[in-house]
Amino acid sequence: MKTKILYVIFCLAILVIGACKKHDYAEGELSPIIAVGDLRSLYKGTDLTLTSEKMEGATQIVGTVISNPDSGNVPKDVVILQNSRRSMVRGIMLALGATSLTYHSGDSLVVKVEGTVLKKVNGALQITGLTPAAITKVSSQNPVTVRAVSSYTIKSNPDQYESTLVQIKAATVMPAPKFGDTFAGEKYLVNGADSIVLHTEATASYAGAAIPSSATFAGILISSQNTAGKTLLQVWPRTGADITDVVKPVDPDGSLGPNPVIITGYVNDSKGADGNYEYFQFRATQNIDFSKTPMAVVTCTNAGTAAPNAGDAPGAGWATGGGRTYKFNLTSGKVKQGDFFYVGGSNKKINGPNTTDISSANWIRSIAYVTNDGDGFGSMSSGLLPNSGNAGGIAIFVGTSVTETSIPADFVLFGGTGVTTIYNATTGKGYRVCDNDHYHVQDPTTSAAQPFIYQGSNTYVIPHSTPADAGIFVKLGGSFDMTNKVWLAPRKFVYYTMTTTSALPDIESGVDVTAVSTK
Missing domain, CATH: 2.40.50 (OB fold (Dihydrolipoamide Acetyltransferase, E2P))
Structure with missing residues (x-):
């Protein structure tokens, strides 16, 4: 009996040892x-x-x-x-x-x-x-997976993307190409605060084609080393078909001239959910065909934890990307002088869920930003603009090439008054200003240079609308001379509390709306 018991224990031990061995149980x-x-x-x-x-x-x-x-x-x-x-x-x-x-x-x-x-x-x-x-x-001829990703994400996790197909959306080519420049050689694709090399061999089938000022670039991510042993990350397009959403070079001096568009209002805190419901209202001061003269809208948020450059001023200003700034490219559609147009979330409701549909307005660009990165930089987010505490901003630029040195055509700043995440005087980093009704690139009194928000006299900020989650449209009412491109009266702010039945006339008319004139 004792011998039989020992034999059973031995067999059970063999089974347990066998069970511990790693198997592909699907195959056995x-x-x-x-x-x-x-x-x-x-x-x-x-x-x-x-x-x-x-x-x-x-x-x-x-x-x-x-x-x-x-x-x-x-x-x-x-x-x-x-x-x-x-x-x-x-x-x-x-x-x-x-x-x-x-x-x-x-x-x-x-x-x-x-x-x-x-x-x-x-x-x-x-x-x-x-x-x-x-x-x-x-x-043969099997489909291949192409992953849309920002250069910031690639550089944060290079091993995950090396030797795979990636797509960099709405990237700006630097140095800015001139008429006749081609793909051959190496250029930089600027994508937020980061850039990545675009590599084209002289033997490539599209090497002699004209290179755009910005586009969506797909290709294989290749790691290489320079003579100093530093790792370089490059995107190698497979064919010319890998380059889409092409924007041709624009006049570097800004063919639209000064102040082609002014910001007249925004919704940063709609009633209920904010995701894909935030939007921004603009007024054109001249006729614009965005397919011929593209522009870009950039938003910023500045919580202390927002990255990159968490707790500090943005390293690449309006072009920092990641969780700091988000870009919309305006490359199609038209607007007449004096008319309103809109940019923002894809839902196109006036005041969040279950409110008036305003898709009939002149929407030049909308993005489902909860699930999609921005056009060239900016990470997907449940909300692009802060609702309280931290500062947020909206800027519009001539052209789609937005870099650290780009100066907006117009911008507004609202929210918190903390300086740390907006401007760093030691490093000379921050959000650049333009001359408008509240900001000046030179101090009007001393003529000292002050190219950044919160530098010198550039301290104006619109307070956060209150109470939170009330569904407020912030009306920016002033007076603008469209002929001479000057502000006759600076913009003031009025918090217009919307309802579920509010409509476009409620935010496009009245004494609190920016008036425009031709004199």
């Missing part, structure tokens, strides 16, 4: 495939020979080719494979020499990697030591 055995993301995580800074033991029993990777040798814009002698596994999109370079030319974007591959070496080559992680026999092509 160890998986032969390792996710590219897991493979990349094995690299710890030195060359690594890949073995089945190090890959937990796996010997292969799978994925879809995203490089396109036919376009002429791909690193030499490599195939770039992108893999989506366990909700992770990751990529890796395969060093194949001349054989790389036989694989094309959309090819689905199974690659035996056991016995190869994982190493960094010129700053990019590669699998080296592969032979043609190690690769099996399963199918």
Whole structure:
């Protein structure tokens, strides 16, 4: 009996040990495939020979080719494979020499990697030591995943995006291109406070095409190193079709002239939910066709925790991006001199949920900003403008190229009076001003330069509307001479409390609305 009991205990122990062994339970055995993301995580800074033991029993990777040798814009002698596994999109370079030319974007591959070496080559992680026999092509012309992402997010998590397809929306090309400039070579894509390199080989099929002043750029994110050993991140478009939403270069002197648009009101705290309900009201001081003379609207918020530059002045001013500033590009639509137009959230309600639909107004640009990043910079957010405590702002610019040195055509600041997150006198960082009814780039009394908000005499701020969540439209009433482009009376603020049935005439007419005239 004792012997039988010992035998049963022994068998149970064997079963328990077997149960502890890692299995792919869907297959009933160890998986032969390792996710590219897991493979990349094995690299710890030195060359690594890949073995089945190090890959937990796996010997292969799978994925879809995203490089396109036919376009002429791909690193030499490599195939770039992108893999989506366990909700992770990751990529890796395969060093194949001349054989790389036989694989094309959309090819689905199974690659035996056991016995190869994982190493960094010129700053990019590669699998080296592969032979043609190690690769099996399963199918062709498969779809590939392109992820929309900001340059700020890429630089915060470069390993997640290296050797994958990314899309930088509404990025500004710097230096600002002149007529006749082409894609060939390297340019910077400015995207908020950050930039990333746009790389085009001289052999690329679109290298000689005219480069826009801004556009949405898709391509493969390539890591490389400069002569000093510093890692550089570059976007390599596959073909000319990767460049969309093109905005042609505009007159750098501002073809619209001074004060083409003035800000006449805004909603930063609608009744109930704010997400996709905030909007801004403008009045044109001349006829504008935005398809010919684009503009941009930028909002800012300045909580101490808002990043980048948390607790400090914005590092790139109105162009800081991330959780600080958010951009709307105005590239289509028209407005007549003296008429109102609107920019803001996609819901187009006058006062939040279940209120009057104002989609019939002249909306030049709207974005569902709760789920979408801004045009070129700005992270998706439940609310673009603060409701209390912190300062917020709205600015409009001539052209869609907004950088740290850009000066708005008009802007307003409202909310808190804290200086720390608005202007840093030591570093010379902050939000730049223009000459309008309340701000001046030079002190009117001393003529001293004061290019930033909260510098010198530039201290005007509209208080937060109260009470919170009342559904207030902030009317900015003044008087503007559209012929001479001067303020006859500065804007004052009136808090107009809306109801569920308020309509456009309530916010576009009356003594509290900015008056415009032609004299």
